[in-house]
Amino acid sequence: MAEFNVNLRDVGSVSVIDVKGYLDAHTAPELENIFNKLLVEKQFKVVVNFDELKYISSAGLGVFMAYVETMRENKGDIKFSNMKENVYNIFDLLGFPILYEFYKEEKEAVHKFSDQG
Amino acid sequence: MRNQLKNIARSRGLENAILLSILLFLFNLIFPLHDSVVLAIINELLVFLSVFFLYHYLHQFLNAKVDSPLTLVLNAGILAALIFFIVSITNSILGSSDSSKGIGFFNSLFSVLLAFVFIGSIVYIFSTFRELFFLRQKKDLSTFYNTMLIFFALSFFSNILILFDSSFDYPKDAFYVVTIVLICLNSTRVSWIAFLTKKQKYYLLIISVILSTLFGINFATFIDNSIMRQIIYTFSPGLHTLMSLIMIYGTINFGIIFFTTLFHLPTAEAFDRKAEEVSSLMDLTNLITQVFDFKELAETITTITTRVCNSDSAWLVLKSDINIELSSVHNIGYVDADKITNNLLGSGENYDSIEIVQFDSILSNTNAGGQLFKSIAIAPLKVHKKINGYLFAARHRENNFDQDEKKTVQAFADYAAVALENAKLIEESIEKERLEKELDVARDIQKKILPSTVPTSNRLEISALFVPAFEVGGDYYDFFELSNDLLGFVVADVSGKGISSAFIMAEVKGIFESLSKIITNPKELLIKANDTLKRSLDKRNFVTAIYGIINKKNGTLNFARAGHTPILLCSGERIQSIQPPGIGLGLDYNPGFASSLKEMEIQLKNNDIIICYSDGIPEAKNHKEEDFGYDRLDNIVLNNREKSLDLISNEVMKELSLFSKNHSQHDDITLVLFKWNQNN
Numbered sequence: 001m002a003e004f005n006v007n008l009r010d011v012g013s014v015s016v017i018d019v020k021g022y023l024d025a026h027t028a029p030e031l032e033n034i035f036n037k038l039l040v041e042k043q044f045k046v047v048v049n050f051d052e053l054k055y056i057s058s059a060g061l062g063v064f065m066a067y068v069e070t071m072r073e074n075k076g077d078i079k080f081s082n083m084k085e086n087v088y089n090i091f092d093l094l095g096f097p098i099l100y101e102f103y104k105e106e107k108e109a110v111h112k113f114s115d116q117g
Numbered sequence: 118m119r120n121q122l123k124n125i126a127r128s129r130g131l132e133n134a135i136l137l138s139i140l141l142f143l144f145n146l147i148f149p150l151h152d153s154v155v156l157a158i159i160n161e162l163l164v165f166l167s168v169f170f171l172y173h174y175l176h177q178f179l180n181a182k183v184d185s186p187l188t189l190v191l192n193a194g195i196l197a198a199l200i201f202f203i204v205s206i207t208n209s210i211l212g213s214s215d216s217s218k219g220i221g222f223f224n225s226l227f228s229v230l231l232a233f234v235f236i237g238s239i240v241y242i243f244s245t246f247r248e249l250f251f252l253r254q255k256k257d258l259s260t261f262y263n264t265m266l267i268f269f270a271l272s273f274f275s276n277i278l279i280l281f282d283s284s285f286d287y288p289k290d291a292f293y294v295v296t297i298v299l300i301c302l303n304s305t306r307v308s309w310i311a312f313l314t315k316k317q318k319y320y321l322l323i324i325s326v327i328l329s330t331l332f333g334i335n336f337a338t339f340i341d342n343s344i345m346r347q348i349i350y351t352f353s354p355g356l357h358t359l360m361s362l363i364m365i366y367g368t369i370n371f372g373i374i375f376f377t378t379l380f381h382l383p384t385a386e387a388f389d390r391k392a393e394e395v396s397s398l399m400d401l402t403n404l405i406t407q408v409f410d411f412k413e414l415a416e417t418i419t420t421i422t423t424r425v426c427n428s429d430s431a432w433l434v435l436k437s438d439i440n441i442e443l444s445s446v447h448n449i450g451y452v453d454a455d456k457i458t459n460n461l462l463g464s465g466e467n468y469d470s471i472e473i474v475q476f477d478s479i480l481s482n483t484n485a486g487g488q489l490f491k492s493i494a495i496a497p498l499k500v501h502k503k504i505n506g507y508l509f510a511a512r513h514r515e516n517n518f519d520q521d522e523k524k525t526v527q528a529f530a531d532y533a534a535v536a537l538e539n540a541k542l543i544e545e546s547i548e549k550e551r552l553e554k555e556l557d558v559a560r561d562i563q564k565k566i567l568p569s570t571v572p573t574s575n576r577l578e579i580s581a582l583f584v585p586a587f588e589v590g591g592d593y594y595d596f597f598e599l600s601n602d603l604l605g606f607v608v609a610d611v612s613g614k615g616i617s618s619a620f621i622m623a624e625v626k627g628i629f630e631s632l633s634k635i636i637t638n639p640k641e642l643l644i645k646a647n648d649t650l651k652r653s654l655d656k657r658n659f660v661t662a663i664y665g666i667i668n669k670k671n672g673t674l675n676f677a678r679a680g681h682t683p684i685l686l687c688s689g690e691r692i693q694s695i696q697p698p699g700i701g702l703g704l705d706y707n708p709g710f711a712s713s714l715k716e717m718e719i720q721l722k723n724n725d726i727i728i729c730y731s732d733g734i735p736e737a738k739n740h741k742e743e744d745f746g747y748d749r750l751d752n753i754v755l756n757n758r759e760k761s762l763d764l765i766s767n768e769v770m771k772e773l774s775l776f777s778k779n780h781s782q783h784d785d786i787t788l789v790l791f792k793w794n795q796n797n
Contacts, residue, residue, distance in 0.1 A: 025613065025614060054742070055742075058610075058612035058613060058659070059612065059613055059614075059657075061612070061659070062612060062613065062656075062657030062658060062659070063657060065656055065657050065659065065704065066655075066656040066657040069656065086744070093661075093680060093681075093682060093683075093696075093732075094659070094661060094680040094700060094701045094704065095679075095680050095698070095699060095700025095701060095704060095713055096700070096704075098698075098700050098705075098709070098713045099700065099704060099705055099709065
């Protein structure tokens with residue numbers, strides 16, 4: 001069974017989610033739980049750090065699609081950072097770069113939120 | 118020899134017994150007085166053989182009744198009473214007169230009939246003793262018993278010796294005494310009494326004392342120099358000996374039964390309870406395999422616990438990570454049980470093994486609705502070291518649960534734990550079955566949606582390959598004959614798996630089929646498809662697609678890509694991936710979607726191959742979790758470009774299965790190829 005780990009931490013007013021391992025239909029609910037928690041806490045500024053993510057399936061992508069609207073409606077966003085090339089290719093193929101912001105470094109993504117206010 | 122004899126005796130027991138009885142009967146009618154030694158010996162032999170065969174026949178007959186020893190005892194008692202009755206009547210009617218000495222036909226007929234009744238009765242009684250003797254015996258005691266039988270026979274025949282010389286009677290007395298000693302020894306085998314219930318023991322106590330007395334009186338009348346003794350003795354001295362011995366046997370045997378039962382009475386209740394415990398545990402074992410509803414089983418368990426463990430109330434609670442839930446109660450209200458449970462477990466306390474809680478220590482400050490329990494046994498429902506709940510047994514009385522009762526409560530708790538686990542597993546397997554059925558439905562839908570054949574035309578060779586994954590992905594491809602010259606095609610992939618993606622796929626098919634008839638521009642068509650799909654798609658679902666139109670007349674390909682894997686164009690010795698921009702269907706509304714999408718036109722040259730595929734191919738994994746990737750696909754196509762499209766497909770599949778052997782295919786695989794043959 002492919003392993004998946006998710007960790008939530010705060011960097012200033014931004015929540016950073018570290019995803020690690022394999023994000024697919026079986027592990028996606030773990031990530032959803034984190035997003036649900038953020039919604040309850042009214043924390044809408046989210047950066048997802050993909051540094052240690054090895055694989056993402058369409059179900060994994062679906063998680064971000066499910067929550068991004070709510071985040072944006074509340075003046076927040078989901079931004080992606082530290083993505084490996086093979087993972088980025090999957091996002092790219094689907095056209096995610098047109099809809100989401102991707103950053104090389106987590107810091108940049110966090111700063112982007114601060115710049116916006 | 119012995120076995121042969123046994124076989125003859127057993128297999129034709131009834132026939133032999135009847136035959137000999139008739140012989141005996143006729144013999145006695147013809148020779149009412151056995152005044153010669155030869156006649157007497159023949160008579161004795163006939164009597165003995167009748168008894169022998171009848172005994173063996175009855176053995177089979179009674180063997181079927183050994184499950185109810187009391188019935189056996191009662192039947193023997195009735196026959197003993199019958200003998201007593203006949204003896205008394207005969208003695209009183211005929212008095213002590215010796216009129217029977219006369220050789221009247223009726224007299225001899227009467228004595229023969231009487232003898233038959235006696236033979237039947239004593240053989241039946243004797244067989245009963247035999248069954249009782251062997252009942253519930255663990256060891257093989259047939260040697261003891263057979264020795265006794267031999268002495269019975271010896272005593273029987275020793276009477277013949279007296280016929281030769283009336284002073285020669287000491288062997289008879291010797292055999293007689295030895296037989297009685299053996300009877301005494303064999304009569305002590307009465308372990309079956311222990312297995313009777315308390316009620317049956319009381320019953321047996323009364324019956325045995327009556328029967329012992331009855332057999333004693335019968336014995337006395339046979340020994341006494343009464344008319345009865347004379348009749349029997351005249352008929353057959355051996356029979357008389359046998360009867361008196363059996364009467365002694367009855368007296369001794371029932372006497373011993375009486376005392377044994379008496380001594381067993383004090384433990385009768387404990388024995389009953391143990392027996393009930395065992396039988397209820399057996400019932401529970403049956404229930405566990407039959408009842409899938411845990412609630413029902415929990416009710417049975419609490420009821421049995423109350424009864425068997427001498428408690429006044431019992432209840433069962435289930436414990437999960439978050440809460441404690443009352444599952445069933447017996448002889449106590451839900452509210453009270455809940456109160457006590459919360460009191461005992463509320464502080465997050467765990468009882469790892471069975472524990473007895475005294476009322477004073479825990480419950481003194483709880484008003485349990487007037488239910489004052491003096492002591493409560495708490496047994497955990499443990500499976501794999503995890504506690505899933507508790508079984509409670511509570512008493513009003515002062516006396517504590519003893520070691521034995523504790524063990525019993527724990528045994529029931531263990532059963533409940535197993536049943537609970539069982540119920541869970543069954544639920545899971547039903548769920549699994551449901552999912553598997555769902556997968557079947559999904560596969561079915563998918564199969565029906567995909568085209569069964571590919572269109573054929575002179576200049577355009579087409580090949581399509583589809584390999585479904587076990588979990589059913591949402592791959593879809595289709596061809597639309599738009600006009601004589603134009604062929605539309607779509608290759609799409611619905612995100613997610615299972616029945617939901619199968620349904621979306623069905624919708625996608627409908628959308629493309631209808632739109633292809635109206636819109637002849639790939640980009641416009643995808644935009645329209647996005648509008649339609651976005652309304653019905655769940656937020657987290659999306660569909661990637663390539664829609665293209667090939668002109669079969671001049672070989673132009675127009676297509677647009679909505680997030681799908683790029684198409685490959687193999688032209689000469691070059692292969693290139695063509696990936697015009699475009700986001701997946703359902704990712705964004707217009708105008709975002711429309712503005713992302715770019716349509717492309719390619720002019721195909723002779724022998725150019727166009728390859729459309731789903732991400733199942735590049736994302737196929739090997740045992741090291743590595744991707745199959747795009748390069749491998751490129752190379753296979755390049756190396757086989759001269760071959761027919763079907764062969765290229767086969768080659769791809771072959772390489773793919775080689776690559777991902779020992780690894781299950783987790784996504785559908787779709788491969789659609791077109792080859793442009795300019796010259797045809």
